[in-house]
Amino acid sequence: MAxxxxxxxxxxxxxxxxxxxxxxxxxAAAKLRKAQAAAEAARxxxxxxxxVMGSVAGKxxxxxxxxxxxxxxxxxxxxxxxxxxxxxxxxxxxNSNIVRAALSKARELREQGKDVEFYLIGRxxxxxxxxxxxxxxxxxxxxxxxxxxxxxxxxxxxxxxMEMFEAGKFDVAHLFFSRxxxxxxxxxxxxxxxxxxxxxxAAASDAAVEYEPDEExxxxxxxxxxxxxxxxxxxxxxxxxxxxxxxTAMDNATRNAGELxxxxxxxxxxxxxxxITTELIEIIAGAxxx
Numbered sequence: 001m002a003x004x005x006x007x008x009x010x011x012x013x014x015x016x017x018x019x020x021x022x023x024x025x026x027x028a029a030a031k032l033r034k035a036q037a038a039a040e041a042a043r044x045x046x047x048x049x050x051x052v053m054g055s056v057a058g059k060x061x062x063x064x065x066x067x068x069x070x071x072x073x074x075x076x077x078x079x080x081x082x083x084x085x086x087x088x089x090x091x092x093x094x095n096s097n098i099v100r101a102a103l104s105k106a107r108e109l110r111e112q113g114k115d116v117e118f119y120l121i122g123r124x125x126x127x128x129x130x131x132x133x134x135x136x137x138x139x140x141x142x143x144x145x146x147x148x149x150x151x152x153x154x155x156x157x158x159x160x161x162m163e164m165f166e167a168g169k170f171d172v173a174h175l176f177f178s179r180x181x182x183x184x185x186x187x188x189x190x191x192x193x194x195x196x197x198x199x200x201x202a203a204a205s206d207a208a209v210e211y212e213p214d215e216e217x218x219x220x221x222x223x224x225x226x227x228x229x230x231x232x233x234x235x236x237x238x239x240x241x242x243x244x245x246x247x248t249a250m251d252n253a254t255r256n257a258g259e260l261x262x263x264x265x266x267x268x269x270x271x272x273x274x275x276i277t278t279e280l281i282e283i284i285a286g287a288x289x290x
Contacts, residue, residue, distance in 0.1 A: 004275065007268040011261060018257035024090060025250035032183060032243040039180050039233075039240040046233045053226050056218055057196070067216065069162070069223040072195035073171045078115045080138065080170035081106055082161070082193070084177040084234055085125035086242045087144050092249035094178060094186060094242050095124040101188040102176045103132050117170065121149075121157065121235075138169075148239060154232035162224060165194050177234035178241035183248055186241035193230055196223055 002010075057070055083102045085095045102125075106116045117138040120126055130137060141157055143149045161173060173194035178186045 002267075002271075004268065004271055007264060007271060011264045011268065014257050014261050014264065018254055018261070021250045021253040021257060025247055025254060028243045028247035028250060032240065032247055035236070035240040035243050036180065039236040042233050042236050046229050049222075049226055049229055053196070053219070053222050056222065067219050067223055068166065069194060069196050069227070070219060073168070075171045076114070078117070078170045078172070079109050080117050080119055080161075080164070080173040080194075082119045082157075082173055082175045082231075083121065083125050083129065084175065084231075084238050085120070085122035086238065087123045088242070089124060090249060091242050091246040092252075094245035095122075096128070097186070097188045098176050098178055099125045099128050101190060103129065105174060105176070105190060106133060106136070119161070119173075139164075149235045151228070151232050154235055155228050158224065158228040158231050161194060162227065170194075175231065175234055177238050178245075179237050180240035180244060183244035186245055189234075189237075191230065191234070193227060196226060 057066075081102050083098060085098055089095075102118070106118075109116050116133065117136050118129055118133065119138050120129065120140045122141075122143055126137075126140065139160070141153075141160070143153060146153060164170060165173070172192065175191045175193045177189055177191075179189045181187055
């Protein structure tokens, strides 16, 4: 049985941890409001851009003169998995859920005889992916130098991916991130970003539309912007999801610390009472002996 001094030390240690988790929870709650607003504000723009891009792409989808980002390489052998994680921990299962989805996709592609390579954004997803696929790590994009990844980082990632695609290093790229639903729910999401998925059916319209300049020139400008927007939106969704998961995890940790403090306090009081009782018995026995 632990001594009274040891129990007292454990209680004080858990109380200190509880203060840290409570402070972390409050910080995450404050950041969540800003991150959630940014993610929700970006969604309508991304959806509208996708609609416009789909309307134009539907005119030339499948044609030989379509931009490379739209028509693809014509092959489906080499797949690049772009996994967006955070650089910080203490966020519950936020990072592990994204990694689990990416690893599941990688194993599925390997079973189909496809070649798989990873492009890792953030530090937290690197270790488990390295353990599972040690020889399939292509490139890693470091975000430790920035406070919160934003459009500049999304633009750099998109530019590097387009350069790799044009150099023939992969045929299809999939993006993995966590879509924010609420502070309690974040949804691991997979999205094909290269080649840009063209609409299966062009939007119906009663009006004859002529483009100036032509569709190819418009898409040559629109497709890179669309790719950057999708990656930027994924980073925003990740930030909101991370703060929501962190707030929930720290709340659970604070509650668990409180329960542990109660149990240790009860154990401490029982041990203290037993020690007092033992001393009283010894005193009475000594007095009777005299």
